[in-house]
Amino acid sequence: MDSRPGAGDRPPLRARLVGAAEYPARRFSQAPTATTLEQAADLVLLALADAGLTLADLDGLSVRGVYVSDQFLPATVAEYLGVRLRFGDAPDLGGATAAGMVWRAGAAIERGVADVVVCVYPGNYPPPAPDGDWRSFGASSYLPGSPQAEFEIPLGHLGQNVPYALIAQRYAHERGYDPRAMARLVVQQRRNACANPAAITFGQPVTEDDVLASRMIAPPLRLLEIVRPVRGGAAVVLASPAVAARTRSRPVELAGYGEGIATKSPHWARDLLDVPLREAAATAFAMAGVGPADVDAAQVYDCYTIAVLLALEAAGFCPAGEGMEFLRTRGFGPGGDFPLNTNGGQLGFGQAGGAGGMTHVVEGYRQAAGRCGHRQVPGCGTVFVSGNGGVMSEQVALVLRAAA
């Protein structure tokens, strides 16, 4: 017998998102000097308070971005907070970590392992590595035994700009490319950011010509198509339906989730354009019992414009090869026909390190909870959220739904 929650004739026992906290994006020079451990604790307390809960309710933590240690993060934060936990996690999914935290926490709650889990990611960057240290190549591994250290880095294949550009060039070859459509995506997200005082680009709209005139970084990708690093940090609270019933705001059901993982570097993908969000979104939509057409808003991981384009196609919001037309014709504002990255996304908000993925989760929660104020999508019941780690390497999809 299938004992999965929601299977057979058992009622769904999906976990709820019940609260969130997010630091405003800050320039590096204006960032708080608190340690990442202090910030993690602060974000946990802020998120619990937002939900109307306290530390006494907390029995699970999912945590990354605490750079006081390379390991034992859940215990490190639990000790600092003075709590005993029944669930701890520290997923390793790059930019998909936040979304991956959320579904793992949700699954733990659904199985009764924990009742209240906070997923927290202080949005800083690890301290710079000394010259010669393997970490000085950033997200590319120069450790012995790493295929990157043997076949990629020596030739200069590292970082994010080049691999994403390699994908974009291949997209252009196979499906066609429209730089102005990509620019229009940036323009609309920057417009959304102008309704979000927490965004680093608040009050700084751009035009399509601005985007097309910005510096070429790696053709076809230009500077304004690439996220800008900022400091920040965010947390969300998940709770069992029973606990959610006594929280402050309208709970949001974690209706569906899925994950897809393929290659660390796109060089080794058989098909550069067939990204693993395809499987992740299909799993999430099937679990939620809805399809792409039922979504009222989408918070799509947007480290680069090409990442959004491929995500829209892979998740089924438009057929493969029609993404450019989608970008040319759809309205991405809160009142548009496809509200997308309504807080500005990372292209507008800024990318607070690994917490960048949490930006999309927080906005997805707030939209489904009806808490977005003047940028609220009217009648927003179902929200799609995606995470993307590495270079379309590790991808997660969530379907959030205003709880009945």
Next chain:
Amino acid sequence: MSAGAPPVVTEIARPWWDALARGEVAVQSCSSCAGWVFYPRPFCPSCGGRDLAWRTVDPAATLYTWTVAEAPVSPHFAHLHRPVLAVAELGIGVRVPTTLVHADPDDVRIGMALTPVFDAGTYPGFTLLRYRPA
């Protein structure tokens, strides 16, 4: 900051590097499914077979995708001026990360024919497989 970053070679891939030093390209072939395996591994990721043999193959390739690092990819490579980073596809279907030399970015096209350039001058003791337009 030292220039570049030499390959960190694994034992399993030693025949790849030895072949390049001879001006040849060698790739593993799977005896179970006849598939080609690259990068080198002790097994075939297509079928799981463990009986692999190194074979010398035609190094001519076509361009699968490419870009230009208009901004340095890292301080280690900041000494390079607009390197053309590419993925080349060998006739056997195997793809290799590489760079194009003697290539004007304005003339680069996906699908163009490429000729191998065995570069023994970048890192002492290593030969890299680069390409130029055919």
